[in-house]
Amino acid sequence: MxxxxxxxxxxxxxxxxxxxxxxxxxxxxxxxxxxxxxxxxxxxxxxxxxxxxxxxxxxxxxxxxxxxxxxxGRPLEPAGLGLAGAVTVGVSLLLLLGVAAVAAAGVWLLFAYPFPNFAIVLGLALIGLAVALRPRFGRIDPDLEQLTRQEAPELHALVEEVATAIGAPVPHVIGVDADLNAYAMSVGLRRRRVLCLGLPLWGALDGQARVALLGHELGHFVNGDVRRGPVTQPALTMLGNAADLFHPAGGTESGGLLMMVGEWLGRILSWTLSKLLFAGHLVLAATAQRDSQRAEYLADEMAARVAGTAAATRLLDVLLSGESVALVVRQAARGGQGAAAWRTGTARSLAGAAERLPLVRQLSVREDASLFASHPPAGLRHRMLGARTWQDPRVVLTDARVERIDAELARHYQRVGRIVAWSA
Incomplete structure (x- = not known):
C-alpha cells in the first residue's frame, strides 16, 4: 500500500x-x-x-x-578491464601463483632431504593446504534438467537465434530447474557454457520478455564480466575457502594447563588468520562487484537490442516483483494450472501494481545498494534502459511459438509445478 x-x-x-x-x-x-x-x-x-x-x-x-x-550518457559496449577489473585480475593472479608456490614448496620438501625426516611431514602439510585452496572452476548443477536438441528443438532454435542477434556464443548445455531465476555461466577447465532457465520465471514471462531474458543471460558470455573469467572466477573463492580452513574448531576440555594454554594461543592465531583472510575475501569481492555491475547494465542493453526496450523493462519489473510472481505461480500450480495461467496471472499482477511500480523501483535504489551486490538496483537498471535510445525487437517470439516451446517443456512444467505448489 x-x-x-x-x-x-x-x-x-x-x-x-x-x-x-x-x-x-x-x-x-x-x-x-x-x-x-x-x-x-x-x-x-x-x-x-x-x-x-x-x-x-x-x-x-x-x-x-x-x-x-x-x-x-555513453554507449554501452564491452570496454575491456576497468580499474576494478584490473585490480581483481592482478590479485587473482597473485593468489593463483601463491597456491602454486605452496604446492611446489611441498613437493620440494618431500625430496629435498634423506628419508626419514620432519621435512616430509611439512611437505605433505603444504601439499594438503594447496589442494584445499586449489581453484574451483565450477561444475554443472546436479539439479539441472538438461534439455537435448531432440527433446526441445524449438527452444534450442530460439536460443541460437537470440545468440546470433547479440553476437554471443551458443551454450553447450541448456537446462531448466525449479527456481524463480535464470543464469548463464561457464564451468570446468574446458569452460563449457551453461544456460539455466528457472521454469517458474520462464513460464510466467510473455514471449518478448522471454527473448529479453535470453538476451540478458547470453549477454553474460560476451559482456566482459570479471567474475566469469577463467582466472578470476576460481580466485574469487580462494580467500573465502582459506578463511573457512583456518577457522578454529571447538576445543578440548581435557589436558593439563600447558596444553590448555597452547590450545588457547593456537585458537587466537587461527581466529586472527581466518578473519584476515576473510577480510581480504570481502575486499576482493567488493572490488569485483563494481565491474560486475557494469556488466549487468551491458547485459540489459543486449536484452533491449534483441527483444526491444519495452520487453526488457517489463522483464525487470517481473524480477522486481518476484514475491508476487512466486505467489501467482504457486496458486496456479496448486490449482493444477500450467504456464499459460502463470503468464496470465503475472500480467494481471503487474497491471494491478502499475501505480505502485515507480515507487518500488525507487525503493530498490536504496534497498539493493550494497558493496557486495553483483547487480545494480533494479530501479537504476530500469532507469538506464529508459534513458537510452528506444529499441524495437530484432527477434519476435509469437504466441504460436511460445505454445510449441511450452509443449516441449510440458513434462518439466508438471514436475516443477508439483515442487512449487506447496513450497513455503
Missing amino acids: ITTKAGTGACPECGAATVSIREALPWCAGCEWNLDGYDRARQAPEFGWPRIDRWTHRLATRLTRQQYAALV
Whole structure:
C-alpha cells in the first residue's frame, strides 16, 4: 500500500509530500531526497555493527550512483578491464601463483632431504593446504534438467537465434530447474557454457520478455564480466575457502594447563588468520562487484537490442516483483494450472501494481545498494534502459511459438509445478 506522509513528512528540499511503501523510511518521489538513507529496520546488516553498516551502505550508494552517472550518457559496449577489473585480475593472479608456490614448496620438501625426516611431514602439510585452496572452476548443477536438441528443438532454435542477434556464443548445455531465476555461466577447465532457465520465471514471462531474458543471460558470455573469467572466477573463492580452513574448531576440555594454554594461543592465531583472510575475501569481492555491475547494465542493453526496450523493462519489473510472481505461480500450480495461467496471472499482477511500480523501483535504489551486490538496483537498471535510445525487437517470439516451446517443456512444467505448489 502507498502511503503519503503529510505535515512533518514534507520534503525539506522541494516541499513536496514524502512517500513510503512497505513501511520504509519515507523519501521524496520527485527529487529523491532521503532515498539514499540507510533504513536499519528494513535492510539486513552486512557486518552486524550499525555504524559500519551505515557507512558501507553510504559508500555503496555513492559508488552505485557514480557508476550509473558515468554509464548513462555513453554507449554501452564491452570496454575491456576497468580499474576494478584490473585490480581483481592482478590479485587473482597473485593468489593463483601463491597456491602454486605452496604446492611446489611441498613437493620440494618431500625430496629435498634423506628419508626419514620432519621435512616430509611439512611437505605433505603444504601439499594438503594447496589442494584445499586449489581453484574451483565450477561444475554443472546436479539439479539441472538438461534439455537435448531432440527433446526441445524449438527452444534450442530460439536460443541460437537470440545468440546470433547479440553476437554471443551458443551454450553447450541448456537446462531448466525449479527456481524463480535464470543464469548463464561457464564451468570446468574446458569452460563449457551453461544456460539455466528457472521454469517458474520462464513460464510466467510473455514471449518478448522471454527473448529479453535470453538476451540478458547470453549477454553474460560476451559482456566482459570479471567474475566469469577463467582466472578470476576460481580466485574469487580462494580467500573465502582459506578463511573457512583456518577457522578454529571447538576445543578440548581435557589436558593439563600447558596444553590448555597452547590450545588457547593456537585458537587466537587461527581466529586472527581466518578473519584476515576473510577480510581480504570481502575486499576482493567488493572490488569485483563494481565491474560486475557494469556488466549487468551491458547485459540489459543486449536484452533491449534483441527483444526491444519495452520487453526488457517489463522483464525487470517481473524480477522486481518476484514475491508476487512466486505467489501467482504457486496458486496456479496448486490449482493444477500450467504456464499459460502463470503468464496470465503475472500480467494481471503487474497491471494491478502499475501505480505502485515507480515507487518500488525507487525503493530498490536504496534497498539493493550494497558493496557486495553483483547487480545494480533494479530501479537504476530500469532507469538506464529508459534513458537510452528506444529499441524495437530484432527477434519476435509469437504466441504460436511460445505454445510449441511450452509443449516441449510440458513434462518439466508438471514436475516443477508439483515442487512449487506447496513450497513455503
